[in-house]
Amino acid sequence: MYRLIIGIILFLSINISAGELKLIGKLESGSLIIGKAEGAIKVTLNKEELPIDENGTFIFGFDRDETGTYFLKVKYAEGNIEAHKLTVEKREYNIQRINNMKKKYVTAPNKELDRIAKEREIKKEYRTKIGDVKKALYKKGFYKPVKRSRRSSVFGSQRILNGVPKNFHNGVDYAAPRGTPVYAMTDGIVVQAADNFYYSGNFILIDHGQGLNSFYLHLSKKDVKEGDIIKKGQEIGEIGTTGRSTGPHLHWGVQWYNKRVDPEYLLGMKF
Numbered sequence: 001m002y003r004l005i006i007g008i009i010l011f012l013s014i015n016i017s018a019g020e021l022k023l024i025g026k027l028e029s030g031s032l033i034i035g036k037a038e039g040a041i042k043v044t045l046n047k048e049e050l051p052i053d054e055n056g057t058f059i060f061g062f063d064r065d066e067t068g069t070y071f072l073k074v075k076y077a078e079g080n081i082e083a084h085k086l087t088v089e090k091r092e093y094n095i096q097r098i099n100n101m102k103k104k105y106v107t108a109p110n111k112e113l114d115r116i117a118k119e120r121e122i123k124k125e126y127r128t129k130i131g132d133v134k135k136a137l138y139k140k141g142f143y144k145p146v147k148r149s150r151r152s153s154v155f156g157s158q159r160i161l162n163g164v165p166k167n168f169h170n171g172v173d174y175a176a177p178r179g180t181p182v183y184a185m186t187d188g189i190v191v192q193a194a195d196n197f198y199y200s201g202n203f204i205l206i207d208h209g210q211g212l213n214s215f216y217l218h219l220s221k222k223d224v225k226e227g228d229i230i231k232k233g234q235e236i237g238e239i240g241t242t243g244r245s246t247g248p249h250l251h252w253g254v255q256w257y258n259k260r261v262d263p264e265y266l267l268g269m270k271f
């Protein structure tokens, strides 16, 4: 079987060691898990095959409200198989109820609905490219995309306006003056570098391999273009307040395929 070591060192991590397998991350909704299994030739999560890097690195994540039991199976070149049952715990988020809010602050104006729908389709189209890169480009670890800033909103928070639940906050916000440099969280390839979207403003979407991707919204300036190969900590743009935004800040989002994870879980992850 396996043993569990739970340590609190900046980041609460669970290490499961058995044979060659090592998992880094927290088994909780909205979390990202990085696995290392040297010599692995096949890894499956609930029968879904995950891409493995040449040194046995793989990744998976859980959406904001995902919980339950998952089965992870690792098959090695020598023929032995390791299987683990993973239990993903429910995480609580910050929910704010606001009543008597003026309608114009609750929904987007009617004249923008076509544009919003179009932009949603464009984003979806670009997102189909996520997963094309099978290499673990994120292997060098993660870097905070803004240096001096104030965290103005956390991942997962949700507002219920006049009884209507709005989309939860799918990233973390860092407020900093316009023009503050924004850095790539790790190595990757620029999938989308877009201008002037209704909600997101000017933004960049980066593929980090094996389904891991990050996005940087509301930029005043972009320093990269689609197809660019970028390095961890490389400047990719500058903070702004483009799109639906009330002041200069970076909205930093991270997903594993379409599963929305808490970007702040990545900071402090050592692997």
Ligand SMILES: [Zn+2]
Residues within 6 Å of the ligand: 153, 169, 171, 172, 173, 250, 251, 252
């Ligand atoms: Zn935000």
